[in-house]
Amino acid sequence: xxxxxxxxxxxxxxxxxxxxxxxxxxxxxxxxxxxxxxxxxxxxxxxxxxxxxxxxxxxxxxxxxxxxxxxxxxxxxxxxxxxxxxxxxxxxxxxxxxxxxxxxxxxxxxxxxxxxxxxxxxxxxxxxxxxxxxxxxxxxxxxxxxxxxxxxxxxxxxxxxxxxxxxxxxxxxxxxxxxxxxxxxxxxxxxxxxxxxxxxxxxxxxxxxxxxxxxxxxxxxxxxxxxxxxxxxxxxxxxxxxxxxxxxxxxxxxxxxxxxxxxxxxxxxxxxxxxxxxxxxxxxxxxxxxxxxxxxxxxxxxxxxxxxx
Amino acid sequence: xxxxxxxxxxxxxxxxxxxxxxxxxxxxxxxxxxxxxxxxxxxxxxxxxxxxxxxxxxxxxxxxxxxxxxxxxxxxxxxxxxxxxxxxxxxxxxxxxxxxxxxxxxxxxxxxxxxxxxxxxxxxxxxxxxxxxxxxxxxxxxxxxxxxxxxxxxxxxxxxxxxxxxxxxxxxxxxxxxxxxxxxxxxxxxxxxxxxxxxxxxxxxxxxxxxxxxxxxxxxxxxxxxxxxxxxxxxxxxxxxxxxxxxxxxxxxxxxxxxxxxxxxxxxxxxxxxxxxxxxxxxxxxxxxxxxxxxxxxxxxxxxxxxxxxxxxxxxxxxxxxxxxxxxxxxxxxxxxxxxxxxxxxxxxxxxxxxxxxxxxxxxxxxxxxxxxxxxxxxxxxxxxxxxxxxxxxxxxxxxxxxxxxxxxxxxxxxxxxxxxxxxxxxxxxxxxxxxxxxxxxxxxxxxxxxxxxxxxxxxxxxxxxxxxxxxxxxxxxxxxxxxxxxxxxxxxxxxxxxxxxxxxxxxxxxxxxxxxxxxxxxxxxxxxxxx
Numbered sequence: 001x002x003x004x005x006x007x008x009x010x011x012x013x014x015x016x017x018x019x020x021x022x023x024x025x026x027x028x029x030x031x032x033x034x035x036x037x038x039x040x041x042x043x044x045x046x047x048x049x050x051x052x053x054x055x056x057x058x059x060x061x062x063x064x065x066x067x068x069x070x071x072x073x074x075x076x077x078x079x080x081x082x083x084x085x086x087x088x089x090x091x092x093x094x095x096x097x098x099x100x101x102x103x104x105x106x107x108x109x110x111x112x113x114x115x116x117x118x119x120x121x122x123x124x125x126x127x128x129x130x131x132x133x134x135x136x137x138x139x140x141x142x143x144x145x146x147x148x149x150x151x152x153x154x155x156x157x158x159x160x161x162x163x164x165x166x167x168x169x170x171x172x173x174x175x176x177x178x179x180x181x182x183x184x185x186x187x188x189x190x191x192x193x194x195x196x197x198x199x200x201x202x203x204x205x206x207x208x209x210x211x212x213x214x215x216x217x218x219x220x221x222x223x224x225x226x227x228x229x230x231x232x233x234x235x236x237x238x239x240x241x242x243x244x245x246x247x248x249x250x251x252x253x254x255x256x257x258x259x260x261x262x263x264x265x266x267x268x269x270x271x272x273x274x275x276x277x278x279x280x281x282x283x284x285x286x287x288x289x290x291x292x293x294x295x296x297x298x299x300x301x302x303x304x305x306x307x308x309x
Numbered sequence: 310x311x312x313x314x315x316x317x318x319x320x321x322x323x324x325x326x327x328x329x330x331x332x333x334x335x336x337x338x339x340x341x342x343x344x345x346x347x348x349x350x351x352x353x354x355x356x357x358x359x360x361x362x363x364x365x366x367x368x369x370x371x372x373x374x375x376x377x378x379x380x381x382x383x384x385x386x387x388x389x390x391x392x393x394x395x396x397x398x399x400x401x402x403x404x405x406x407x408x409x410x411x412x413x414x415x416x417x418x419x420x421x422x423x424x425x426x427x428x429x430x431x432x433x434x435x436x437x438x439x440x441x442x443x444x445x446x447x448x449x450x451x452x453x454x455x456x457x458x459x460x461x462x463x464x465x466x467x468x469x470x471x472x473x474x475x476x477x478x479x480x481x482x483x484x485x486x487x488x489x490x491x492x493x494x495x496x497x498x499x500x501x502x503x504x505x506x507x508x509x510x511x512x513x514x515x516x517x518x519x520x521x522x523x524x525x526x527x528x529x530x531x532x533x534x535x536x537x538x539x540x541x542x543x544x545x546x547x548x549x550x551x552x553x554x555x556x557x558x559x560x561x562x563x564x565x566x567x568x569x570x571x572x573x574x575x576x577x578x579x580x581x582x583x584x585x586x587x588x589x590x591x592x593x594x595x596x597x598x599x600x601x602x603x604x605x606x607x608x609x610x611x612x613x614x615x616x617x618x619x620x621x622x623x624x625x626x627x628x629x630x631x632x633x634x635x636x637x638x639x640x641x642x643x644x645x646x647x648x649x650x651x652x653x654x655x656x657x658x659x660x661x662x663x664x665x666x667x668x669x670x671x672x673x674x675x676x677x678x679x680x681x682x683x684x685x686x687x688x689x690x691x692x693x694x695x696x697x698x699x700x701x702x703x704x705x706x707x708x709x710x711x712x713x714x715x716x717x718x719x720x721x722x723x724x725x726x727x728x729x730x731x732x733x734x735x736x737x738x739x740x741x742x743x744x745x746x747x748x749x750x751x752x753x754x755x756x757x758x759x760x761x762x763x764x765x766x767x768x769x770x771x772x773x774x775x776x777x778x779x780x781x782x783x784x785x786x787x788x789x790x791x792x793x794x795x796x797x798x799x800x801x802x803x804x805x806x807x808x809x810x811x812x813x814x815x816x817x818x819x820x821x822x823x824x825x826x827x828x829x830x831x832x833x834x835x836x837x838x839x840x841x
Binding site: 052101126128129140154213238251252260264267268271 | 359367369506507512661662663664665666667668669671672675676679680682683684686687688690691694695698730731733734737738740741742744745748749752755756759777778781782783784785786787788789790792793796797800801804805808
């Protein structure tokens with residue numbers, strides 16, 4: 001088996017327009033999807049009640065659904081969760097503030113106990129009131145904004161503002177595409193997904209920094225090289241590392257996706273998507289961006305002495 | 310870079326040894342651990358509620374009620390004062406946070422007397438200073454009375470502290486194992502109950518304020534459902550707990566309250582065999598109760614719990630002993646719970662459940678099993694991949710990965726950080742990302758070799774050059790993990806913990822352990838070809 005990405009000379013910069021167009025299309029699709037169908041918020045952000053049950057024999061979902069609809073609790077969703085004996089029930093938030101949400105749990109449990117003939121065990125129950133769900137949305141948004149901002153500052157500090165701007169554009173790109181894919185697939189958007197987005201922010205940044213580091217080093221080494229060539233060289237030199245790290249991370253995540261159970265499938269999906277998008281964006285968004293801003297060519301502190309090459 | 314002093318080598322191995330030492334308990338079961346000598350650590354990783362099963366409840370003290378109640382008490386005293394001073398008021402309203410009325414003119418002296426009410430008011434046990442806790446505003450004859458902000462803040466703080474204490478007592482009475490009860494923010498309480506996945510009983514215990522009072526029944530009139538507003542001043546209509554829909558007219562004045570109880574125990578009435586709760590008053594309570602019963606022989610009095618009349622027996626004779634019993638058609642468990650509530654004391658304000666998350670032990674166990682399985686498979690796949698890509702150096706990275714995982718486990722056990730399901734995901738993500746530091750180094754080494762450096766120089770320079778990149782790359786992920794740690798709570802926070810620990814251990818192993826292995830290999834075996 002021969003794996004070699006060490007001496008590549010892929011002309012990434014010539015393909016940059018294609019990359020920009022591709023990204024633009026995805027971003028437009030994300031926005032379209034966001035305004036057309038929106039995010040499918042889980043109870044963390046929307047409030048409401050979630051009950052996961054396991055039955056000893058298979059039960060008819062339609063029966064459960066119609067029984068629960070009799071209770072006039074508003075929107076009730078009943079679905080299989082991982083297997084035919086695991087059922088997830090979601091009841092929308094009731095009007096009347098925090099103190100009435102608890103009643104839903106009792107009413108639904110009573111109905112299930114009465115109408116399901118096989119024995120049931122309650123695997124998970126969650127009740128989130130309007131106050132908490134409002135706060136969770138708020139702190140989720142703040143967390144992402146703060147994270148992106150912190151990255152902006154860090155890169156600015158370590159490089160210069162042109163780099164930091166490029167890195168943050170790539171980050172925002174990744175966050176938009178991740179939210180977009182959740183709008184498009186209508187997968188449940190809950191608290192762990194915020195954690196996944198933050199991890200994506202960290203990972204994507206990680207990838208970008210490695211390329212930028214090499215760009216800076218090459219700026220020192222090759223003073224007069226045209227910026228296109230220099231960026232191409234930097235991306236190619238780090239390509240092998242970028243691919244290998246992405247592959248090992250994806251291998252671990254895919255294993256978690258397949259074997260890690262239903263509870264964290266959405267979370268793992270977000271991260272797999274994020275690693276792919278984050279890797280793509282460091283090569284096709286963050287790096288080519290540097291061509292359009294006037295980056296400092298002279299990083300050598302002893303530049304006054306040695307200015308010929 | 311390739312030379313390691315003996316002390317350094319010793320330190321590296323000590324660090325790894327200690328980490329393994331603390332990680333060790335996790336491979337044994339509890340029974341085996343109890344047989345270990347005491348110097349061996351026996352703490353396993355602390356599992357979150359989502360993995361071991363249990364309940365998480367977030368409660369809020371209804372702080373509005375606290376102020377409302379104080380305003381009501383104040384209004385009694387105020388009416389008395391105004392009557393005494395012959396001040397006629399128009400449209401006196403007792404609002405949630407203030408009292409408002411119109412009066413022709415209030416003298417300076419009256420205003421000062423009103424302000425002093427808060428100081429003399431016996432119900433306001435908390436006293437900030439001799440200063441008044443009230444603000445009286447006279448706006449051309451329309452007067453409003455408010456508590457000062459300072460007082461409100463202090464009253465809420467006290468109520469929350471007291472609630473915390475009472476919640477703790479009530480839960481302890483139930484004998485739940487290792488409950489954790491913490492305050493969050495200014496008026497919230499977080500309760501974690503490991504192993505309890507259907508917290509119905511606890512919720513019902515916490516849902517009651519358990520305010521017990523003994524009050525006289527107003528016999529001048531009876532409740533008229535067609536004219537529910539017709540209640541004498543100083544009395545109120547309270548629902549019966551026994552008879553559905555029936556209401557008693559009860560005098561508002563409290564003879565004795567639950568705060569004077571010293572003990573309450575469930576039992577059975579020897580004659581009727583009905584469940585009862587017997588109670589005992591403290592000295593003051595016994596005196597008050599004795600006097601009240603002495604003065605009202607032959608009249609009915611009501612035992613009121615949370616604004617519901619449990620029963621209203623007739624006083625046959627003065628009860629001077631300071632003890633008594635409540636019976637009111639409850640079953641044995643209800644009697645038991647009532648006794649718990651009375652012993653623990655009344656909550657200063659109602660508690661509202663804002664959030665509940667409960668996980669059954671089955672789901673927790675399934676999650677652990679799935680997480681382990683996913684981790685092992687992810688681990689094996691990554692190990693094989695690294696060996697295929699980097700051959701001999703891949704093996705070093707793999708050994709480092711194992712050391713890395715042991716260290717994560719050791720640190721989690723040592724600091725008793727909570728491992729949650731997203732935390733397991735964090736470890737698995739670390740498996741994928743931990744090799745990154747080594748990948749960065751190996752790629753550098755390869756480049757150096759391509760540029761014609763010798764083996765030893767290549768390794769040396771590879772490490773040197775990769776250092777700043779590795780630091781930059783890991784600090785960004787660490788920033789994300791830290792933000793997550795501070796913004797999140799519960800399971801998600803567990804993810805940020807394992808992610809952050811993973812970052813530290815992977816950088817540590819790459820720069821110490823793996824480097825040591827490679828330097829040993831390069832110097833001892835002097836390979837002409839690196840084999841990368």
